[in-house]
Amino acid sequence: MAVNSRYIALKICLTVIEHGRSLSQSLAEGLAQFSDRRERAFTQNLVLGTLRWQDRLEAIRSHLLKKPLKAKDEDVNQLILLGLYQILYMDTPEHAAVSETVNLTKSLKKPWARGLINGVLRTFLRDKDSICEEVDKKPAYRYSHPQWFTKTIRNAYPDHWEQILSANNEPAPLTLRVNPLHQNRDAFLNLLSKQDVEADIHPKAPQGIVLKNSLDVTQLPTYDEGGFSVQDAAAQQAAYLLAPQPNEFILDACAAPGGKTTHLLELSDNQAKVFALEKEPERIERLSENLYRLDLFAEIEVGDASQPDQWWPEIQFDKILLDAPCSATGIIRRHPDIKWHRTPEDITALTELQAAILQSIWPRLKPGGKLLYATCSVLPQENRDQVSQFLQQTPDAKEIPIDADWGISIKDAPGRQILPGQDGMDGFYYCLIEKGC
Ligand SMILES: C[S@@+](CC[C@H](N)C(=O)[O-])C[C@H]1O[C@@H](n2cnc3c(N)ncnc32)[C@H](O)[C@@H]1O
Numbered sequence: 001m002a003v004n005s006r007y008i009a010l011k012i013c014l015t016v017i018e019h020g021r022s023l024s025q026s027l028a029e030g031l032a033q034f035s036d037r038r039e040r041a042f043t044q045n046l047v048l049g050t051l052r053w054q055d056r057l058e059a060i061r062s063h064l065l066k067k068p069l070k071a072k073d074e075d076v077n078q079l080i081l082l083g084l085y086q087i088l089y090m091d092t093p094e095h096a097a098v099s100e101t102v103n104l105t106k107s108l109k110k111p112w113a114r115g116l117i118n119g120v121l122r123t124f125l126r127d128k129d130s131i132c133e134e135v136d137k138k139p140a141y142r143y144s145h146p147q148w149f150t151k152t153i154r155n156a157y158p159d160h161w162e163q164i165l166s167a168n169n170e171p172a173p174l175t176l177r178v179n180p181l182h183q184n185r186d187a188f189l190n191l192l193s194k195q196d197v198e199a200d201i202h203p204k205a206p207q208g209i210v211l212k213n214s215l216d217v218t219q220l221p222t223y224d225e226g227g228f229s230v231q232d233a234a235a236q237q238a239a240y241l242l243a244p245q246p247n248e249f250i251l252d253a254c255a256a257p258g259g260k261t262t263h264l265l266e267l268s269d270n271q272a273k274v275f276a277l278e279k280e281p282e283r284i285e286r287l288s289e290n291l292y293r294l295d296l297f298a299e300i301e302v303g304d305a306s307q308p309d310q311w312w313p314e315i316q317f318d319k320i321l322l323d324a325p326c327s328a329t330g331i332i333r334r335h336p337d338i339k340w341h342r343t344p345e346d347i348t349a350l351t352e353l354q355a356a357i358l359q360s361i362w363p364r365l366k367p368g369g370k371l372l373y374a375t376c377s378v379l380p381q382e383n384r385d386q387v388s389q390f391l392q393q394t395p396d397a398k399e400i401p402i403d404a405d406w407g408i409s410i411k412d413a414p415g416r417q418i419l420p421g422q423d424g425m426d427g428f429y430y431c432l433i434e435k436g437c
Helices: 005-017 023-031 037-052 054-064 071-089 094-107 113-135 147-156 161-167 185-194 237-242 259-267 281-294 344-364 384-393
Strands: 174-178 199-201 208-211 228-230 249-252 273-278 299-302 317-323 365-375 397-400 416-418 428-435
Touching: 005 023, 005 037, 005 071, 005 094, 023 037, 037 054, 037 071, 054 071, 054 113, 071 094, 071 113, 094 113, 147 161, 185 199, 185 208, 228 259, 237 259, 237 317, 237 365, 237 428, 249 259, 259 273, 259 281, 259 317, 273 281, 281 299, 317 344, 344 365, 344 384, 365 384, 384 397, 384 428
Parallel strands: 249 273, 249 317, 273 299, 317 365
Antiparallel strands: 174 208, 174 228, 199 208, 365 428, 397 428, 416 428
16 A cells, blocks of 8 residues: 555644654654655655644634644644645645545544544635744744744843844755865765766865755765765864864763764874763664775763773773763754753753763863863853853863854853854864963
């Protein structure tokens, strides 16, 4: 029997929204059912779009259907949102968007919902403009983000909040990092162009290449031999900021899957002594695979960065990279489910963990050494507030201001923030801290 893309899209949205599963995993499993590339792409667009615009679509739905559906009918609710998404954002003809959506009530074995969905979608088609105008009065609906998040971003970035929220709803580019120990960027671009793969250099990342279209990177030339890695240009800034040198002892405190570990090694000609620590044993496998494919070497240990006595107790490091566990709110455009999965309580717990790790690893930095604190977050609690507090409490810690042509600095606050979408990059925060001698 043919696989119905809209039905698979519905199932994926449900596992994410109702059962709280991660989008990446649910999407990969769902898309594996298709052999046809176009159907896969259609399903992926439908899922990502419906999740990106979930809050706005939900607001429209509640406008159309004053009485919410029962919890056991979340499938019908999500089906309505899928229909609304197609009408508003896809070039599906309106009648097809309605009839295909209505027909799925059969697959759900809920024939009673047929008339309801038909009525809701047809009313929307009739009154679309006035309903959207009403709903869009609230920024949280207009930009489709949770209320608490919209408020936090608005307060934190009075001049950029709309830019941030809009960028979170745009698809992200596929960016590669060319391995300079294997080939140079121009040579790789030439190889790609010979295979009709459209790509361009990234203006802010010396090893960065942006692909014009999404594709399976494992099929690109030099992948198997370690010619490049997949890494956003914002994440590529970390290794340049830490500037690893041969024979330096460098701790990568939260290392898996090793995007930055491998970059540190590449920039030191594989001669820095990089110690890669990671708490989750199941994530170590990806780290080892990446090192192996790129032909690089690091010491690896499973351990908790906030418990330094448990790992390499005798070593003090010249440099430390703390790519801290965070809310990942800088990469919402890649993982729209983050909007639904993160809560203010999660942010509090994460900031406590980040502070604990910072405090615990600081004694392991040599006097005169440098620590780079990094997150893929846009929340001040995890970034500038976190570092400000650390600097206040730690007399031998001093910020080294980052002089860069990317990101923004916030007045009187430490570090540099890349906003999502700025120069095509993910949202990221960096602060470089030096230890007094
Ligand atoms: C932002 S990711 C690191 C990404 C990695 N640096 C890269 O560039 O590929 C954070 C990592 O920290 C790990 N982690 C979380 N808590 C930790 C802890 N207490 N100690 C060490 N690692 C931890 C997570 O499992 C996750 O792999």
